[in-house]
Amino acid sequence: MKTFRIAKVLFKSLFKKPATLMYPVVQREWQERTRGSIDLYSEACILCGICARRCPADAIEVDRKAGTWTIHRMQCIQCGECVAACPKKCLGMNNQYTEPQAEKVVDTYEIEQKKDETKGPANAELTCNKEECVFCGLCAKVCPADALKVDRKEKIWEVDKEACAKCGACVDKCPKKCLSMGEAKAEAEAAPKAEEKPAAEGEEKLNCNLDECIYCGLCAKNCPCDALTVDRKEKVWEVDEEACVKCGACLEKCPKECLAIS
Amino acid sequence: MSERVDVVQNFEAVEVSQLLTEVKDLKAEGYRFAQACATVVDDKIEIIYSFDKAHQLKNLRITVAQGEEVESITGDYWPAFIYENEMHDLFGVQFNHSALDYQGNFFKVAEPTPWNPKK
């Protein structure tokens, strides 16, 4: 016969502090990673609207014309998708929950739209100077809105104007600096000099100074065309001449500066 | 020591008329019914029946046109009634000779067959 087996537990808890908190007199301490609510650092926001499009709960509204960024606090599910998607890193997650209330909380932030000279006017369009472009496709890879289409073989660079949020992520990333917001010259767009390119490119070659190289593999990771093979153990650094577009994305990333296009 | 299993993706297309024979064969081989689900593919409805034996999965796929009727497998696998009623209520697939037919009252939906493209 074994009855009242819980006596031990009960007896012990007589001498322990309560496991519960005297809420709300004593506030609970939140962890650093607690997903409480979304913060907007409005100085950096460019109203691109990617957060609104990524939100699974449709809790964010972005109005470019009125210059407002709105979040429906009670609709937000704190998944963090917008924080991860923001190209300007102007969203953050803090660990304080929205206070429970009888009315739904809607927070609207006014965003001052900057007339940035480098980015052109607010109604600018993303253009590519096709004389410079090597069709590496890096822009399409970083585009958070999937608005760009690049085909190397056909020498096509296209932007889906509906989808483009003009966030400028591609402009920052372009190794040839051929992308701009509303600055492209008319003639450059009209005549892509595709025929001249291969001849000029033919002499160029990506080289690595193997004495300096530490085979870290950063170049291969950042190659938009997957043209590089790096093996640390075997000490191999190889470039696929066919695939390489000589964009120079690897040069920027190389910590030893042992890469060169010549 | 229990055996570990690498589950392979195994989909087998079956004619609607052959379904019951195939299911009977699987039952005789000792398979366990695992699930059934419907997918809308170009106006037609694709139904996948999954069977499990020793952690290995076998999926039978049938394609049903709008209005086509399917023979119920509840005669062999009684627990399938949940899935058949679900597909009936959401997709409007008609199952014949069901062992437990809720006649459209399994899910309390606002409108009949909400997931059917034809409505």
Place this chain on the structure above:
Amino acid sequence: MAKRTVIPFGPQHPVLPEPVHLDLVVEDETVVEAIPSIGFIHRGLEKLVEKRDYSQMVYVIERICGICSFGHGWGAAAAVEGAMGVKIPERAEYLRTILHELSRLHSHLLWLGLLADAFGFESLFNHCWRVRETVLDILEKTTGGRVIFSICKVGGLNKDIDNETLKEIVETLEGIKEEIKELTDVFIEDDSVKNRMVGVGVLSKEDAEELCAVGPVARGSGVVQDMRLTNNHGVYGELDFEPVIETAGDCYARCKVRIGEVFQSIELIAKAVAKIPEGPVSVPVKGNVEGEYMLRLEQPRGEAFYYAKGANSKFLQRMRVRTPTNMNIPALVKTLQGCDLADVPILILTIDPCISCTER
């Protein structure tokens, strides 16, 4: 000839705060037939695939259930990864396994509490949930959420958990092991508890196979069935995983299976932490989903299905989730036949029903 009465049981009822309705046909005090009906809160989450792309869908699927949420997120992400042919880093696979076992731990502790509540043992219920709180604190510290973690994404995990924290987790779990042991001893040894469970609601091995039961219900009846024995998710193969099996098939056996799994989960987490490799926790995933993939996970409640089918678009054509409770309802209906009316709540509870899961 005794008179037959029909007693409607639920959707608001004494066992669960969840809407399942049963029509119990009783003769005197004995149930002769039970007719289940669900569908009171069908949400149609699967239909949302048409409006949410696959990476958003992981967050949606995760919200099917507040208890097995990590498993749902993992299943949805892994099914999409399978369809796209993405291989996630090994560290992510380990971390997913650890987080899944933590979820199982808190789910089973929650269930033990509910079981105690169902037979009116209030203090045991409260103590089970007190211990569970420690696990929830660990989850909040590592993922940022107590029940909804939002850490799983297609391609791996959103956040890494560093090795220091992992070691702390193992130490904390070792610390509460003794407390859990004291509580589970009450379930296993106390006469008043045994009186309510031993020999009640027996489901024989043949019946469990015939009725296609899954999870702890099947394992309590001696069926060797655990999706952790399959190799297409997690790292259970490297942790010497062996399923917990009981043969009696009654409520007591199902309770013992879950108690066994509580301690097994703590062990699995310790083993995984000892073996975890260094490395990244995610790989970038871009592009459309083409093809289909069927994946099964062992949720705390049993085998769960995740089926992803894409037609070369960001939006999936179908995301099917079949939850374990779906498969255990036939077994429940069968065990209810011939039981006492007073045992109905305990019987319903021992299949660990999650109606929110069932009504995706």
